[in-house]
Amino acid sequence: MDSLTKDKKNKDKSSFEKEDYKYGFHDPDNSVYKSERGLSEEVVRNISKMKDEPQWMLDFRLNALAIFLKKPMPNWGDVESLHNIKFDDIFYFVKSTEKQGRNWDEVPEDIKNTFDKLGIPEAEQKFLGGVTAQYESEVVYHSIREDLEKLGVLFTDMDTALKIHPEIVKKYFATIIPPNDNKFAALNSAAWSGGSFIYVPPDTDVAIPLQAYFRINTENMGQFERTLIIADKNSKVHYIEGCTAPTYTSDSLHSAVVELIALEGATIRYSTIQNWSTNVYNLVTKRAVAEKNARVEWVDGNIGSKLTMKYPAIYLNGEGAHGEVLSIAYAGKNQHQDAGSKIVHAAPNTTSNILSKSLSKAGGHSSYRGLVKVHAGAYGSRTNVQCDALMLDDKSRSDTYPYMEIEEENGVKVHHEATVSKVDDDMLFYLMSRGISEDEAKGMVINGFIEPFTKELPMEYAVELNRLIQLEMEGAIG
Amino acid sequence: MSENVLLEITNLHAEYVNNQEDNESIKILNGINLVIEQGKTHAIMGPNGSGKSTLSAVLMGHPAYKITEGEIRFKNPESGQLESILELEPHERARLGMFLSFQSPVSIPGLPVSLFLRNSLKNIRGKDIPVREFRKELKENLSALEMNPELTKRYLNEGFSGGEKKRMEILQLSLIKPALAILDEIDSGLDIDALRQVSNGINRLVDANRSFVLITHYKRLLEYVKPDKVHILSKGRIIKEGGNELVETLEKDGYEAFVKAAEVA
Numbered sequence: 001m002d003s004l005t006k007d008k009k010n011k012d013k014s015s016f017e018k019e020d021y022k023y024g025f026h027d028p029d030n031s032v033y034k035s036e037r038g039l040s041e042e043v044v045r046n047i048s049k050m051k052d053e054p055q056w057m058l059d060f061r062l063n064a065l066a067i068f069l070k071k072p073m074p075n076w077g078d079v080e081s082l083h084n085i086k087f088d089d090i091f092y093f094v095k096s097t098e099k100q101g102r103n104w105d106e107v108p109e110d111i112k113n114t115f116d117k118l119g120i121p122e123a124e125q126k127f128l129g130g131v132t133a134q135y136e137s138e139v140v141y142h143s144i145r146e147d148l149e150k151l152g153v154l155f156t157d158m159d160t161a162l163k164i165h166p167e168i169v170k171k172y173f174a175t176i177i178p179p180n181d182n183k184f185a186a187l188n189s190a191a192w193s194g195g196s197f198i199y200v201p202p203d204t205d206v207a208i209p210l211q212a213y214f215r216i217n218t219e220n221m222g223q224f225e226r227t228l229i230i231a232d233k234n235s236k237v238h239y240i241e242g243c244t245a246p247t248y249t250s251d252s253l254h255s256a257v258v259e260l261i262a263l264e265g266a267t268i269r270y271s272t273i274q275n276w277s278t279n280v281y282n283l284v285t286k287r288a289v290a291e292k293n294a295r296v297e298w299v300d301g302n303i304g305s306k307l308t309m310k311y312p313a314i315y316l317n318g319e320g321a322h323g324e325v326l327s328i329a330y331a332g333k334n335q336h337q338d339a340g341s342k343i344v345h346a347a348p349n350t351t352s353n354i355l356s357k358s359l360s361k362a363g364g365h366s367s368y369r370g371l372v373k374v375h376a377g378a379y380g381s382r383t384n385v386q387c388d389a390l391m392l393d394d395k396s397r398s399d400t401y402p403y404m405e406i407e408e409e410n411g412v413k414v415h416h417e418a419t420v421s422k423v424d425d426d427m428l429f430y431l432m433s434r435g436i437s438e439d440e441a442k443g444m445v446i447n448g449f450i451e452p453f454t455k456e457l458p459m460e461y462a463v464e465l466n467r468l469i470q471l472e473m474e475g476a477i478g
Numbered sequence: 479m480s481e482n483v484l485l486e487i488t489n490l491h492a493e494y495v496n497n498q499e500d501n502e503s504i505k506i507l508n509g510i511n512l513v514i515e516q517g518k519t520h521a522i523m524g525p526n527g528s529g530k531s532t533l534s535a536v537l538m539g540h541p542a543y544k545i546t547e548g549e550i551r552f553k554n555p556e557s558g559q560l561e562s563i564l565e566l567e568p569h570e571r572a573r574l575g576m577f578l579s580f581q582s583p584v585s586i587p588g589l590p591v592s593l594f595l596r597n598s599l600k601n602i603r604g605k606d607i608p609v610r611e612f613r614k615e616l617k618e619n620l621s622a623l624e625m626n627p628e629l630t631k632r633y634l635n636e637g638f639s640g641g642e643k644k645r646m647e648i649l650q651l652s653l654i655k656p657a658l659a660i661l662d663e664i665d666s667g668l669d670i671d672a673l674r675q676v677s678n679g680i681n682r683l684v685d686a687n688r689s690f691v692l693i694t695h696y697k698r699l700l701e702y703v704k705p706d707k708v709h710i711l712s713k714g715r716i717i718k719e720g721g722n723e724l725v726e727t728l729e730k731d732g733y734e735a736f737v738k739a740a741e742v743a
Contacts, residue, residue, distance in 0.1 A: 430586070431598075434650065434654070435569050435654075451589070
């Protein structure tokens with residue numbers, strides 16, 4: 001009886017969301033192969049076989065599967081929601097087309113339609129360096145502009161990288177996030193498919209941002225992409241990933257693993273805006289290492305999903321390394337954004353900066369969960385943590401869990417500041433006295449609140465984000 | 479005469495709602511009667527706590543004030559008729575042609591001045607303004623007000639000095655060009671040069687179709703901007719009205735004399 005009632009509730013909710021969700025369209029399911037629900041040794045062997053992988057990767061997957069099955073769920077974060085995930089109901093591998101599209105003409109029509117709705121070709125014209133568009137579990141369209149090739153930059157999907165650059169993949173793969181790191185990293189390691197691979201040679205500055213688009217399009221399908229970015233000595237690269245997902249009647253699981261390696265003097269910026277529909281569990285492990293004088297920046301925006309648990313991490317392993325985590329989280333009705341960051345100062349004179357902005361509306365729940373650790377010997381290290389929460393009504397919730405573990409005193413500076421505020425009536429009155437309606441005024445105040453984040457995004461992302469916020473505010477009427 | 483009336487305030491009583499849950503409130507306006515004609519400049523003077531700022535906030539529709547009695551009517555630019563504005567939201571009043579310059583304008587972090595101004599004008603004029611046109615208009619007004627164009631690249635009033643905030647108000651006034659400009663202590667916190675610039679900015683806009691309500695403590699603003707009528711406010715009531723000569727009397731005798739005379743009467 002209980003479960004019947006609950007199912008009905010879920011159905012009502014999803015049918016409402018389907019109308020509500022802007023990107024809630026989906027194309028007919030034309031997948032060539034569909035694995036069975038649930039994860040087993042057989043499914044894992046099948047994935048590996050279909051991809052024609054080397055033995056070491058199959059062994060890696062099987063080992064990860066064993067860890068996944070043994071490892072308990074995290075006992076922190078949104079424990080209740082985590083236990084609602086039904087691992088046995090999920091498809092772990094879906095192949096959308098037989099082979100990769102080399103150029104735009106080869107991409108199937110319905111997939112193009114989806115991309116059209118997302119505006120991808122236009123974005124490409126403007127400043128794409130190369131496109132790795134992940135449609136379901138595999139890359140269907142992939143291009144690298146000639147200038148990138150000339151630079152010697154490798155930018156492919158992860159499956160291709162394993163085939164054509166096996167030595168680089170084997171050298172770095174899972175070195176930052178081993179399968180036993182956490183249950184979801186183990187799950188991803190067993191079932192991973194797609195994702196991006198980037199290698200930037202020494203002394204190379206990739207002036208244009210590299211982008212990838214991801215999309216879940218099969219009901220009940222988990223997506224486990226795996227991204228690995230290596231910036232060799234004194235190189236520089238900016239990678240951008242943005243997501244939208246269609247709305248479905250049952251929960252989807254998205255559990256990516258992203259590893260960044262910035263070698264001596266290198267700079268990596270990784271920008272994401274995720275706007276999953278509100279039935280998606282988004283449980284992502286993102287981690288970076290920065291060697292001597294290297295710089296890593298995570299720019300991370302979480303707008304959608306039912307539950308997001310994501311804490312981009314940076315290990316400052318070399319002297320003078322610098323890490324930045326800029327994030328925003330927006331939690332609307334029935335949403336929980338549990339996001340934050342982790343920075344480990346493991347070498348002298350390392351610096352870090354965390355700026356987290358969260359918005360809660362209509363009963364939404366946003367949490368900042370962050371750890372800054374300064375190891376003994378990391379003298380002269382400095383860190384600055386700023387968390388700002390903006391509540392849009394009285395029923396919403398915001399929590400802050402800042403952890404600091406400081407083992408070194410010599411020259412170490414730690415600064416932490418947290419604020420919780422509401423949209424100020426006097427600000428609204430001021431804007432309204434200038435002819436601006438209340439909803440538009442709210443949108444302007446909120447966009448101002450997240451401006452320190454937005455200004456770090458490329459123009460079209462910033463514009464889209466501002467528009468999304470404005471749409472959300474207009475939906476708040478009544 | 480009534481054809482020329484722009485704003486008509488009748489027996490206005492208002493209170494400040496201190497705590498909405500407990501219904502605690504403080505009575506501030508106690509029966510204001512005031513008529514503003516088109517093209518006229520009025521000065522409202524009065525001691526601290528007399529209700530000057532409340533009057534301006536109430537006219538613009540601030541939600542913290544409750545009107546318990548009385549009426550405010552404003553000339554609708556389309557019908558040409560005086561219509562009650564009590565039910566209108568602040569942005570609707572602004573779109574009818576009312577403008578309020580704040581005594582202490584708020585700052586809005588992260589909101590670029592130029593974006594704010596363009597959105598405001600779009601709403602006031604009811605149509606989008608092409609970027610190039612907007613830039614040209616902005617540039618002309620900045621130079622007329624002797625303002626640093628860099629200010630428009632910053633976030634609204636964030637880190638602005640008192641004088642810069644006041645000039646930002648005048649910049650908005652000159653872009654919006656309202657039928658009625660209520661300027662609440664536009665002269666406070668200004669040095670002599672800034673006062674001259676702000677006053678010049680106001681005088682540029684004085685014409686037969688625009689009315690001003692200048693709310694001030696002191697006569698120095700009124701030396702630059704000459705009022706047609708002066709009203710003295712005390713305890714939420716207008717206790718004396720007259721021409722420009724009232725300013726001189728006030729400067730000589732102080733508010734106290736007027737307040738006492740009103741009490742005797």
